[in-house]
Amino acid sequence: MKVLVTGGCGFIGSNVVDAYVDEGYDVAVVDNLSMGKKENINPKAQLYVCDICKEEVEEVFIKERPDIVNHHAAQISVPFSVQDPLFDAEINIKGIIRLLMLAIKYKVKKFIFSSTGGAIYGEADIVPTKEDYVPEPASPYAISKLSSEKYIKFFFNQYGLDYTILRYSNVYGPRQIPHGEAGVVAIFTEKLINGIHPTLNHFPDAPQGMIRDYCYVKDVAHANIIATKNKKTGIFNIGTGKGTTTIVLYKEIVRILREKGVFIPQAFDEPIRAMARPGDIKVSTLNVEKAEKELAWIATYDIRKGLSETIDWYLKK
16 A cells, blocks of 8 residues: 655654554655654655645645545644744645645545644643644634645545544654644654753743643654554544643653763753743643544653653764
């Protein structure tokens, strides 16, 4: 079976590609390398350096004729989407419309979309939050993801294009860059390794930082494999269901780095403090019962195990 992964040189996308290759799928990757890195590409995958927002991407569909499209290419920064919502929409909304139209034209069997559970629900008053909670997106990034979901449902109703939407919590792991939703893991780790005192952003009434559901990228990649094999159509939260404050995350990274022999000054035991950024929300954790029941998927990595593997990767790099 042929799978086309957009954004397959990026953090999550490249891990998803690796999982597909390990499962024996024939994989093609589309990435314009604006955020992704060529070094992330699996050697068994075919890379096409092109932009999903441009007509040239149709040539990939003509040549590869994919059975599955797994869409991970995106503008991924919440703060940047606040600064430039038009650019965010140009990539995240217009890009997916082009892909959906091509999926219909070239008879793709299923469309898998990486959405956001970490941002789409906004400041939910029910946490962990279920899929049927009415989204209140607090940033253009989250708005574009919700809009993309609506377009996918339209193409399903209009043309019968099967789909699975995976609403990720805050994903972290090897190959992460500091610009995405869970970029704080990459930011803290890289700064501490390089002897730079990290900053913790928080709301005035929440000095411990924001609460997030951190899910390890290998668990997320496995969810994509299940979504590809499964006949289920719908939206599924992908996370751990557990919340971690930013300060707990920070101290755990410091602890693991010291255990692995990295010198961290005592002055770094506490991070520098700064106010929350535009688009930030206080609490985001996901109820994942639907994925557990209907997809037979469950996160297998706890935060300590996932951070340890992530830090190993940064230290080797």
